[in-house]
Amino acid sequence: MYGADHNDPDPGPQPGHEYVELVGGPLDGLLLDATGWAAEERATGTMLITEIGACGPGGRAEYEPRPGTPDRWDWQGDVP
Template identity: 75%
Template sequence: MDEQLMRGRVYGADHDDPDPGPRPGRVYRELVAGPLDGLLLDVTGWTEDELARGAGLPTEIGAHGPGGRARYGPRPGDPRRWDWQGDTP
């Protein structure tokens, strides 16, 4: 895995976690732009269809505040990076 990716923080990691970074043997996607920019999403075990669809990730810091979701999907030509596609309630 690319060295820069290995330094990132994993989405959903506890803020008090002394090691919030990626774990060996797991598969990640880098979230680009939007409220979760720079975080890594653990997609270990996801199917090809799930990976192609992307994800709506709960976040308190998006346009809709608590209860809202930030939508991310694979970047054409670079599926290891998922681009922000907007926020939803």
């Protein structure tokens, strides 16, 4: 879903991919691979399943693009 697999020998950003940085919340500092996302998808943000948010396993962390800085997405909160 975001970044690379935990056991990837080269976990950094991959050439030719487009990433957005997640800012704040449980996924702060991680990169979301948005390669191939349509402009509409990138404009609305997303909810990412996470086990470390306020709602525990199966909960979601909501992130939306930062106005004026679309490659940084700010945390909006956690939802069950």
